[in-house]
Amino acid sequence: MGTTASQLDKDLLSEYQELTFLTKQEILLAHKRFSELLSKDERNFENTRVSMERILTLPELKSNPFRERICHVFSTSDQKNGSLTFEDFLDLLSAFSDSATLEIKSHYAFRIFDFDDDGTLDCGDLEKLVNCLTGETDDTRLTTDEMRQLINNILEESDIDKDGTVNLSEFQHVISRSPDFVSSFKIVL
Amino acid sequence: MSSGVSRQRVEQCFRLAALQDPRANLEEAEKWARAVRERAARQQQLRDGVLLSELSRPCRMMLLVNPQSGKGQALILYNNHIQRMFNEAGIIHTLVITERQNHARELVKEADLSQWDALVIMSGDGLLYEVINGLLERPDWEEAIRTPLGILPGGSGNALAASVHHYSGASPVSSEELLVSCGFLLCKGLVSRMDLVSIHLSSSPRLFSFLSLAWGFVADVDIESEKYRHVGAARFTVGTLVRLASLRVYKGRLAYLPATKDHNNQQGLRNNMTVHCNNQASSLTPPPVLCRPSRDSSCHNTFHNSCHSNNSLKVRRSESTPSRSATKAPSGPPDSLLVPLDQPLPANWVVVPEEDFVLMLAMYQSHLAEDLLAAPDAVSDDGVIHLFYVRAGISRTALLRLFLAMEKGAHLATNCQHLVHTKVRALRLEPYSPKGIITVDGEVVEYGPLQAEVHRGLSRLITG
Numbered sequence: 001m002g003t004t005a006s007q008l009d010k011d012l013l014s015e016y017q018e019l020t021f022l023t024k025q026e027i028l029l030a031h032k033r034f035s036e037l038l039s040k041d042e043r044n045f046e047n048t049r050v051s052m053e054r055i056l057t058l059p060e061l062k063s064n065p066f067r068e069r070i071c072h073v074f075s076t077s078d079q080k081n082g083s084l085t086f087e088d089f090l091d092l093l094s095a096f097s098d099s100a101t102l103e104i105k106s107h108y109a110f111r112i113f114d115f116d117d118d119g120t121l122d123c124g125d126l127e128k129l130v131n132c133l134t135g136e137t138d139d140t141r142l143t144t145d146e147m148r149q150l151i152n153n154i155l156e157e158s159d160i161d162k163d164g165t166v167n168l169s170e171f172q173h174v175i176s177r178s179p180d181f182v183s184s185f186k187i188v189l
Numbered sequence: 190m191s192s193g194v195s196r197q198r199v200e201q202c203f204r205l206a207a208l209q210d211p212r213a214n215l216e217e218a219e220k221w222a223r224a225v226r227e228r229a230a231r232q233q234q235l236r237d238g239v240l241l242s243e244l245s246r247p248c249r250m251m252l253l254v255n256p257q258s259g260k261g262q263a264l265i266l267y268n269n270h271i272q273r274m275f276n277e278a279g280i281i282h283t284l285v286i287t288e289r290q291n292h293a294r295e296l297v298k299e300a301d302l303s304q305w306d307a308l309v310i311m312s313g314d315g316l317l318y319e320v321i322n323g324l325l326e327r328p329d330w331e332e333a334i335r336t337p338l339g340i341l342p343g344g345s346g347n348a349l350a351a352s353v354h355h356y357s358g359a360s361p362v363s364s365e366e367l368l369v370s371c372g373f374l375l376c377k378g379l380v381s382r383m384d385l386v387s388i389h390l391s392s393s394p395r396l397f398s399f400l401s402l403a404w405g406f407v408a409d410v411d412i413e414s415e416k417y418r419h420v421g422a423a424r425f426t427v428g429t430l431v432r433l434a435s436l437r438v439y440k441g442r443l444a445y446l447p448a449t450k451d452h453n454n455q456q457g458l459r460n461n462m463t464v465h466c467n468n469q470a471s472s473l474t475p476p477p478v479l480c481r482p483s484r485d486s487s488c489h490n491t492f493h494n495s496c497h498s499n500n501s502l503k504v505r506r507s508e509s510t511p512s513r514s515a516t517k518a519p520s521g522p523p524d525s526l527l528v529p530l531d532q533p534l535p536a537n538w539v540v541v542p543e544e545d546f547v548l549m550l551a552m553y554q555s556h557l558a559e560d561l562l563a564a565p566d567a568v569s570d571d572g573v574i575h576l577f578y579v580r581a582g583i584s585r586t587a588l589l590r591l592f593l594a595m596e597k598g599a600h601l602a603t604n605c606q607h608l609v610h611t612k613v614r615a616l617r618l619e620p621y622s623p624k625g626i627i628t629v630d631g632e633v634v635e636y637g638p639l640q641a642e643v644h645r646g647l648s649r650l651i652t653g
Contacts, residue, residue, distance in 0.1 A: 065434065130430075133434060134585055134586040135584070141586065142586065145588065149428065149593055150593060154426050156426075157427045174427050175427070175431070
């Protein structure tokens with residue numbers, strides 16, 4: 001590196017620190033890693049958008065079962081293609097940081113699991129969630145019966161108003177009781 | 190989970206009008222009532238050719254209820270279902286409401302047990318854990334632990350209730366139907382024996398367990414699930430999924446003493462213990478078969494001398510050296526199979542070659558939770574610890590499949606290469622990771638190396 005355009009402005013750094021859960025050090029590291037994803041030309045522009053494809057080459061995201069949904073949720077792109085600007089990237093890291101509150105984490109987890117973006121987790125969302133966990137190929141997935149059994153169990157545990165879906169508060173209620181949730185919902189560069 | 194066939198209360202009204210005098214009729218009717226009750230009990234006295242003992246009638250039961258347990262519904266459930274059932278069955282019961290943790294334990298330690306024919310817990314498994322350990326802490330523990338114990342599901346951990354229901358041969362049910370079934374079995378008043386497992390931790394006093402011992406994946410989920418106070422059954426699922434997302438490996442050393450065919454043999458075990466010991470000593474049968482907590486301590490030592498390998502001398506010597514537990518008044522049966530934690534294992538123990546695990550689970554009853562039939566072929570007094578462990582390397586899908594299959598007890602049939610099941614009499618676990626969770630009967634205990642030994646039929650359980 002070395003060109004000034006790829007270094008972070010001091011005022012901007014302070015601003016980012018105030019707006020996110022990240023420390024200055026974490027922001028600088030994020031900036032470095034993000035810049036590495038850019039080509040030399042791209043580095044000169046501000047607010048460059050990086051494709052989801054390239055974002056997912058980051059080792060911290062590469063093996064995350066929900067990597068694509070994560071990009072979609074934090075992307076501010078008009079085309080809804082999961083591409084991220086540096087600020088989108090910071091938002092992502094902030095939500096997944098050590099210091100983010102349980103409420104923030106569970107809020108974003110809900111959005112990530114809401115595959116059809118309709119504000120609630122229905123059977124379709126839950127099925128996709130499980131499939132993300134179990135793997136890509138047919139032989140690693142659950143059978144239809146197993147899936148049905150699993151989703152029934154999930155709903156029995158989480159669906160308090162018995163409307164067949166899990167809304168945000170039901171989700172937060174059940175997920176936040178799990179102390180391990182916080183540590184599994186973490187991405188640190 | 191679909192409900193199986195469930196018990197219903199059906200009222201049959203009979204009228205007796207054989208004689209002129211109403212009082213004579215009443216006497217006759219009461220004779221009939223007594224006869225019906227006795228016949229009902231006698232039906233099941235012989236199960237698998239083994240004589241079960243009966244609760245004395247009329248039966249005086251102490252019913253311990255934790256009003257907070259489960260959904261906080263325990264008292265309401267009692268009022269709706271149990272009270273009438275007990276009254277009709279002629280069970281004299283006294284309700285004792287527990288007020289805090291260890292209240293039951295203290296109560297049982299001080300109670301005058303001659304006043305009670307049975308101690309019944311209406312709560313989760315945690316309350317029974319307190320009662321059992323309280324009984325074994327008494328100076329008169331040998332008598333005390335023979336007090337018949339009963340369980341009614343009222344809490345979030347109803348594994349033993351589900352097990353008792355399972356042993357009666359009925360198809361699985363849950364929630365209130367399980368409560369009715371267990372209430373009914375209690376009224377029948379037939380008493381079996383129940384294995385207890387003594388567990389030694391690095392610095393805590395020895396404790397007794399009646400259900401399970403878990404480390405790794407299951408233990409972690411156990412703890413999280415306990416926090417889902419509003420849930421009935423199916424409490425493992427969401428916790429399991431969270432854990433699956435960050436599936437990790439737990440490093441440690443596991444070793445066990447395999448159970449041999451010998452003591453699966455029922456014969457002789459219901460008889461006089463001294464007779465049993467003498468038989469074994471004279472036949473010199475290796476490997477060591479269970480020598481129950483013997484009242485005759487000389488028999489105990491003779492048995493060791495004749496049956497063990499060279500290591501037995503070491504065992505005996507270390508048992509005679511003052512240990513931590515000897516400084517307070519010793520209570521509870523001695524652990525004949527265990528050497529101190531810091532000493533090498535006896536030669537007849539098996540050490541598991543792998544050191545990377547996903548979970549370790551030791552079960553002595555059939556159910557791990559109301560809806561998890563973890564050890565389908567377990568019986569309450571088989572004198573065996575059913576040891577399960579899952580080696581690292583298992584895929585998320587396979588692990589998920591195991592838990593789904595466990596609802597019906599079909600996990601052993603999944604042919605999962607990473608799952609190992611073996612029957613043991615004792616085990617030792619030394620976790621390597623500095624932090625982690627170990628649960629006994631679903632409750633967290635001190636994390637660190639531990640040893641466990643099964644004591645066959647040490648306690649009494651009303652199984653109907």
